[in-house]
Amino acid sequence: MGAYYLDWLNLFFRWFHVIAGVAWIGASFYFVWLDMSLQKPPEWKAKKGISGDLWAVHGGGFYEIAKYKLEPEEMPKTLHWFKWEAYTTWLTGMAMLSIVYYANATAYLVDPSKIAFTNIQAIAVSLAFLFGSYLIYELIVRSHIGKNKLVFSVTIFILIVIATWGSYQLFSDRASFIHVGAILGTIMAGNVFFGIMPAQRALVDCVRKGEKPGPDVAALALMARNRSVMNNYFTLPLIFIMISNHYPMMYSHAQGWLVLVFVGIITATARHFFNEKHLGRNKPGYLIVPAIATLALIFWMRPAPIEAAPAPVVSATTTTDSATAGVASGDEAMMAVVHERCTTCHAAQPTQAGFAAPPAGIILQTPEDMKIHKAKIVTAVQSGYMPLGNITKLTDEERQQLVAYTSGL
Ligand code: HEC
Structure with missing residues (x-):
């Protein structure tokens, strides 16, 4: 029952998160376009x-x-600030992180083949990783590095690559992607809260008092400007990560962290093209980098050809089911494996704790079910993404057999 109500919370907050995110990024796109036009x-x-x-x-x-x-002749009575879009997106995002990854940490956050954290440990590490990364960013943006655009951007890029790699060492593949997204989102919301808003407040204060903005206000404004630029380049990678959990082929790739670095380069350079275009410098040449990087990524990520199907044998653990013991038929032997390793979740009524409905709407009961979802199953099992967190302890041998069997259907 708990899982059922959690699904409702998940639905509500995801919907809310997307609405707030659309409002935030939409306003941000609009103002960037406006400023440049x-x-x-x-x-x-x-x-x-x-x-x-x-x-x-x-x-x-x-x-x-x-x-x-600089300032208007007279301060208007009502001044719109555009800050709650950012804060609401961040707050609902943190709610999603808790509902999906913390409430069901065993399935979504922990990957025992990386580090066998207990749920509490994993949640503590996740929070420390997220806020630790943000703290490092905040120290850098306030230091002298933050004043030089090029040095600042390169430093932040390198640190994000390290964080991406680090995330993959700590958490399940899917959680790793989301943690990088959460870091980017936290930096963006933090930029608004700790940098952009204080600079705007200082400016508005000056105007209200009828004073000319002094050098301290100008310094705040410069830092706010750098933070805005950073937010601008983060938008496309962040939106990619938001939708990435629909594409296990991306995050469950054996070098998932490198896939994400590639995506970061592609999306940030694509953003650069649009920035230049809004400035009236329409240079399609700028699209060469993202285009080549995309093709390279597609080529590099292509799955290895599947080895010829070995005769499926019933593995030691599945022989406990006497009905299937020693059965030579491929279908029956393999379906016994599927029932034990997959159907605990992928059933109309899952028996796995924390699941109220068949995940991704996929039910795996019969060979026909396997055939319907063949392509996705092969990718998900081959990449190690399924069974989620390998909760049901699929052995390497069974994994190989399952991939071969399913691709032969
Ligand atoms: C602990 C529960 C659990 C077990 C066990 C499990 N799955 Fe899943 N499976 C999920 C969840 C949750 C999703 C949806 C994940 C997502 O949205 O990224 C999913 C998604 C999938 C998908 C869709 C992936 C896609 O491309 O969208 C396939 C295919 C799949 N599982 C196959 C399997 C197979 C085959 C097994 C057994 C070897 C298995 N699963 C075992 C929970 C489980």
Whole structure:
């Protein structure tokens, strides 16, 4: 029953998380586009201190947008800040991390073939890893490294590669991807909370008091600018990670951490192309890097050809089921393995604790079921992704036989 209610919480928070994320990233895309599309205003607007001018039509109305070089002549009564989108996305994301990965740590967070953490240990390590990574980022962005754009970007990129590799040493494959996403999301929300908001507050304070912004405000603004740029480049990799749990071929690859590094390079360089395009520098040449990297990734990740099917034999553990002991038929012998190792979860009514419904809607009872999901099963079993966390202790021999049997269906 607990698993049933947890599924509802999962559904609610995932939905909420996506809505908040769309609002946040949507606003962020819009403002990046806006900033880069502003044009020189006519003289009469420039005199008022307007530095950027833009007209748009949307939803049946004309919009006139003006960006002030410094401050408006008079502070408006209502000023929109755009911060709750970021905070809500982060909070609901942390809720998702708890609902999916902490509440069912045995299945989703821990991979005993990497480190056999207890659930509590795994959750503690996960939190330390996440907030530790964020702390390192925060120290760097505030140090002198944070002031040089190039050095700053390269340092952060290298540290994220290390974190990606580290995540793969600690957690299950799927959790590893999500932890990198959680780090990126935490950095982005942290950038808003600890950098961008304080800089905006300082600026607004100055304007309200009628003071000219001093060097301390300018320093805050510069740091906020660097943080914004970082957020801009993180958006595409982060969205990729958000949807990645639908693609086990990505995260359960034997070198999953390297796959993610590749994806990071592809998505961040693609983002760079769009940034340049918005600035009026439409250089398709910039797409060469992501295009070549994508092709290289597709080629490198292709699965190894499957070895010729060895005669399926009933392994020692499955012979306990006397009905199938010694049966020569491939179907029956293999289905006995499937029933023992897979159907505890992949049944209309799973018997595995923590599962209320067949995961991914996949039921594995009969050879026909196996045939229907053949392609996915081969990938999932061959890559070691299934059984999840190898809870049901599929042996290497059974794994090989199952891949050969299923691909022969
Ligand atoms: C502990 C429960 C559990 C066991 C045991 C288990 N699975 Fe799964 N399986 C899951 C969950 C949960 C998902 C959905 C995972 C996701 O969304 O990434 C899944 C997804 C799958 C998928 C879909 C993957 C995709 O590409 O979307 C396949 C295929 C699969 N399992 C096959 C198997 C096979 C074959 C076995 C036995 C060797 C097995 N599973 C054992 C829990 C389990």
